[in-house]
Amino acid sequence: MALHNRVSAAELKERLAQETFKRVTISFYQYAKIEDPQAFRDQLYPSLFELGVFGRIYVAHEGINAQISVPEHHFEAFKTCLYAIDFLDGIRLNIAVDDDGKSFWVLKIKVREKIVADGITDPTFDMANRGKYVDAKAFNELTNHPDTVVVDMRNHYEYEVGHFEQAIEVPSDTFREQLPMAVEMLQDKKDHNIIMYCTGGIRCEKASAYLLHHGFKNVYHLEGGIIEYTNKAKAAGLPVKFKGKNFVFDERLGERISDEIISQCHQCGQPCDTHTNCKNDGCHLLFIQCEACAAKHDGCCSEACQQVYNLPEEAQKDLRKGIDKGQMIFNKSRQRLRPRLNQE
Template sequence: MKKILLFNKYDKDTLLKQVLSDPRERQVLSFYRYVKIENPREFRDMLYETLFPLGTLGRIYIAQEGINAQVSIPTDEYQSFRNSIDSHRELKNVFFNDAVENKKESFLKLKVKVRSKVVADGLKDDTFDASDVGTHLSPLEFHQALTEPEVVIVDLRNNYESEVGHFENAICPDAGTFREELPMVEEILAGKEDKKILLYCTGGIRCEKASAYLKHKGFKKVHQLQGGIISYAKAIKENGLSSKFKGKNFVFDDRLGEKVTDDILTVCYQCGNPSDRHTNCANLGCHVLFVQCESCQEKMENCCSERCLDFIHLPIEEQRKLRKEGRHHEYETHHLTRKHVGR
């Protein structure tokens, strides 16, 4: 029997051709669980060996504290994938969050990585009880709770996520990382320790740790959206309700978003016209994530600035040389910020 390589060995173009040439439909899904994993490295290799033959693509992070996964699988392998995950006692019956929209090229390869934490939160877990989480609300319970008087709604995602979509009346901290956000949320909520707090994020994992942290800090009525925005969007659609989440749900794969409603909440950073289309700057030395409409994409060739546009037209060898020397920054402006669009 041929031994499975425990890592990808192909370039992006080859991987894309492989994905697009496969006639099977694919399902994007995510799952997470905070659970003690004794040997993350061994667990990582075992997981890769069982999931790769099923055609699994995506990104899985493993740490001693648990697992966080966003993957794409052939739909005809869905049950086999479920069985494979359930075969690991640490993951038995873990909740699968199926995506609302699917795209074959959402992921091009399988990456299973060992990390110190499944989400970089900057917290010292030995200083509080991370298992004492907030009350989980189903999507429909959360939908109803949003209408209650004096409820406080908090978006636990980064600014580039919340700018294109968020719940009505939600507090959206201007933070670039989850690590930065938790102290900001604590400060924003100061004096509201007795209020009913509703937390939400993309799939629920950030709320797990944040709710326990807030309870440790004295907040008495902490609630969180079970399954995150992904589950909420699906439940609202299935029940024919009007969504209180407006705009697009940012996702961490090549789709960069799932439309929940047709509302466009932000504008192109370059021309100021309505747009919710995220892209990464084509200058790999910059690669900043920003909102760019299709017209500016064509004009700027996916670049965030004229200087980055100049850079990508340099000979490839010169680009590599400048990046190696650290001089590619000479071509960046980084003038595109969320303040630029008046968010």
């Protein structure tokens, strides 16, 4: 069988819409030494494909990072398949908090240099020396202490729509920028309890190791991240200290954790935490937009993009010719967001 998809995105989305069974959105990761990531990838793909798994999986020498959806009736078979791999046996699966089953429509497994880009080049850095796990109960208890510092290791657009009470934002656009910035910001907190968190645990686990590498002592990271914390806190009847929405990297763009809306529409300033991508195919900027502004601006981030969006398709294609469709088109940085929205 082919070890990649050959069907168009439009057809795949239509197939997903026609499914009559439920899907479960799951994320998991594991830092482990994989000698031959390409061979591992090629062995994993057919097994998951046969089970109807959709999603995005990265494989590298340092481990695996996955965000996927699994047909509910294949869930046990999926676990059996996964647990048959030595370093994944019994791995924690983070089940989505707010799930419509439409998070992914195709299976992609890619080999990467790292499962999370970190910019670390120091050969003495060792992921084996990482912070201590804290579960929901321990997190709540530790955060009641005045000497505890809670650090959000996600990007600015994730923090904006939801975060833990009193959490510190590390104001950067990428994880590789955040790591040295976090060390600098926390220099006077080396003797404090420091708890790091992220969406599912992969970034804060590496960040905890990075702080220990730079001489910090009492470093913790939230087991399973926001997703696992929320599920476990609710199941145990504990107070949920996360406020707002948890941003997720799939079609949902977020899952509701609490009723509070702590962010604003980037165009009118009204309370809103709905992310969208600009409808102009030459832009696709990620930003927050309320329903009224979506209708007013045709789902676009600026008047310039709205004008392009309303041109005939052929005219739009002509304008896009020669445009670099690399990372900058989907750039979520504050530096790019502000000037575009300020055109209003």
